[in-house]
Amino acid sequence: MVKESRGHCSEMTRMFARAGCSGKYPGNVERDIMRCLELPVDIHYVQIPVLAAANRRERTMMNLPILYPHELIHYLHESGKVNITQDFTPPPITKGTLIVDDMHSQAMMTGGLLSWEGGTFPRLDLKAWNSRLMTAYFHVVLRRVRETIADDVDPLLRKEVSMAFACTNSIAAFMDQMERASRYLTPSEAQIMADAISGFLRLWEGLALISQRRQVPRWKAVPKHHTLRHLSEDQLRNLLNCRHFHSFVDEDFIGFWKGLVQAVPKELLEFRCLTRYLLRLKVQH
Template identity: 50%
Template sequence: MVLANSNMLEISGFEHQLAANGQCSMSCRDRHLIDALVQGMIAQREELREKRDAESKKVEISTEIVDGYWQHLAAHQNWAGVHPGYGYMPIGIHGDDGRYNNAGDRVIIVTLNLILARDTGQNQQRYPLFCLREFISLGFDSLEPVLQQLRWSIDVLSTGLHPRLGADGQDFRGRSRAGHSQATLTAGNMSYEGQAYPCLNLKAYNGRLFFQYFNIVLRATLATSNALDDGLKKELTLACSCSTALCAFLDMCERSPRKLTIEQADTMHDSVQLFLKLYQLLVLQSHRRGIPRWKVVPKFHTLLHLVEDQRRELLNSRSYHTFLDEDYVGVFKQLCVQAPKQLLEFRCMTRFYLRVKAKR
């Protein structure tokens, strides 16, 4: 309740300031608030760009890497060879939201991603373009001006020509120049579905890390528990085998490069096949004992399609799935927790890019 009251007071503060300055209607003030937010972020980004040291460390992606990427796609996917962007530097746009406190408040984040950059830990690969707390979002009305800017910017990059008109359709000349969840668990991660299935809901880095721990715990429990009935021992054995198979897939996925060998793709395919078969047996065994701990999850079937695509295309699913993007959401959530809540969006964007500046 305290948090809700502070949020309402903050909105009232914005409205009071806008009304005092502009003497405009409620809808007009909402529009001005969004415009001011977007313009403030653009201005901050431009200021950081102007101050960047010319000799600073930058993400470098060679022509050979880009050419090899497209040649590999053309060899394994029919659409790639005739794609109008063949040979261009591929970039990604990722949008997501994340909860940053126990009260359930969420922040919306849109990032620009350099998908061919190597994850060396020295260079930033995810750049926030926009963020907004969900409770002050007006839905698509809030996102539309941002998406219009993104669409226009990507069109400019695609043509490679200095734009004549801006995103607003006005003359552009002289205006500008073309240019991981964290390892934390909260009470909200735990649930009890249907009063039958205890669930720990994890994603991205949290999920990969905790699953390794889960596998170790199952192995230790099975090795040290001697006085078990046959049904429970069989269930523990199946659970241990399931987690080992999935850990094998995640391990190979993490260690393999973007372009897979046939052996790497086959290893991941076999691991997922084994996991799915064992998990079906695990669910049946649990229900036979009358203690349903393991739920049938239809989403698991998508893992099969994932590894089948890897065998056909010889591309690591980690390179086009959202593992890195999900991990980045955690970085931004941490900023949301640390920053004062007034003008949170502006503060988080500024602090993030100052960190990028400091690393350079």
């Protein structure tokens, strides 16, 4: 490259050409290029125990590359790629139990939303708007079932129906208060929502136990329930309505990271992903 240009090339091009001792040692090319480009944030390493590749019953220590969050945030702020400010004016809030969004990405339900998770548990995937509608629908249906259930029905099934109605009532109360409240909660509003979530989680746990006793896989405890508890606890502490938090940027980042993992060679996967992410971050404006 340098030879073809007859010397009319940048110093950066010359440094690239010298990578890996001008190609003599290909294994050192990546190292030399990384040194040349100067990553904006240092990569640190921590030792973690992992199962050994040769014997999966034994543990060995592995050096895992990581980025320190405070260093990354400092770089993003100092470089002007992200503006961090405390000045914030909340947009106007439309109050009401149900708020119609004409631009919603999922205006109707389709058959593909209902599935069997693992071939065992029934699963219904809904967007936030449809979740509110279906919660109100389940509330009406379960109340009617509870009122008209026959006397000779299995006592456990009767109890399951009553608890399912109470569980739906709890999450409906949470959603109703969430919709009615503004961005900034009062202590009483936050407490109402926390009590509703606490009741919902206790009832769901009871439903899972009943489902196990009846040998009918209907109520599955999922990790998001733990996150939901933290959400209500955070609202009690900071008095900010969860309805006004969005994860669009986070989801976009996860999509980018997934593509990155699929694209890079699998040797030194973590290191290669971090370096390519930092290089991408450096050239973005």
